[in-house]
């Protein structure tokens with residue numbers, strides 16, 4: 426009798442979830458779980474719980490459910506379950522900014538799933554996002570290339586949306602804003618057309634990517650100086666996220682509104698948005714996004730001119746978080762902001778020292794262009810990638826490639842004979 430009852434509770438949870446009553450669904454599943462004897466039912470219920478926790482921004486709960494799934498998968502010696510569980514475990518670690526663990530678990534997910542399976546594509550996406558966190562951009566591009574071809578083989582458009590979105594994130598991090606915008610536009614268009622044809626079961630997941638890509642589109646539009654366009658996109662994304670209680674997107678929308686307000690010199694409003702966002706993001710243990718929000722807040726406080734002490738304190742927190750995540754680019758950005766503070770205080774020697782540390786971090790992250798030896802991502806500039814996934818300033822590499830039209834062409838970094846990556850060109854041109 427007990428087991429039939431638990432099955433019914435799981436089904437009722439799914440109904441509540443479909444009705445968007447997420448907390449009630451989570452409660453149903455959590456109550457049913459301890460009474461469950463069937464390991465496979467436990468595994469799938471933990472999967473629902475993991476997904477719901479992730480949607481609500483409860484990243485630590487997501488991790489706990491994934492760990493429990495791993496135990497069941499090993500107990501049953503079932504590789505399909507192992508692949509799913511490792512994928513959840515890697516995504517949970519990526520969201521908590523534990524990037525090395527995320528990469529290693531995503532490798533396990535790939536090992537246990539058949540070649541070309543969609544799990545492999547999603548595991549590659551987790552690795553790509555983790556390598557962004559670790560600023561290893563050639564690795565990001567390598568993973569994205571493979572994930573893109575799997576998304577085509579599996580005709581999985583949502584996977585392709587994510588490949589495009591993560592590619593945009595690379596260019597955003599490297600401050601090539603026009604390319605970031607181009608990729609983000611394509612990601613959003615694909616998410617929209619996918620949502621238009623989505624079946625009823627996939628409707629929620631599809632609309633999730635519509636609001637997520639809309640938010641990211643707002644970020645790129647803001648950086649290109651289109652504030653009305655950015656505002657419209659972020660308001661749409663915020664409305665959609667609020668109606669469904671999507672806390673992760675809500676928090677990131679707040680950061681984006683803060684950025685838009687700061688860009689237009691509405692610094693008082695921007696401060697409030699950043700502070701609200703940081704609170705939410707820290708509750709979710711989203712260290713990556715909360716550090717970005719802290720950097721925005723520091724810039725706003727500096728623009729206000731009256732809160733330098735507070736700015737320095739927040740900057741110190743942002744720096745220590747960047748160090749704990751192993752993100753050298755963010756560390757460098759902290760030192761560059763510190764340079765600005767020191768210059769405003771006329772401490773020129775210390776300011777030069779801060780700049781040198783930043784420069785050194787770009788070098789350590791392998792972000793000096795091999796051709797001109799200048800950092801990539803310090804100033805807005807066009808970036809280009811070759812088939813070997815090495816990146817250069819676009820103007821530097823074009824100079825070389827154009828001169829060598831009739832000869833074999835080699836990557837200045839690894840010496841491999843290469844041209845632009847085919848999928849990369851396809852993405853850029855279409």
Ligand SMILES: [Zn+2]
Pocket residue numbers: 794795796797798799817818821
């Ligand atoms: Zn260069």
Ligand SMILES: [Zn+2]
Pocket residue numbers: 811813814815836837838839840841
């Ligand atoms: Zn190369």
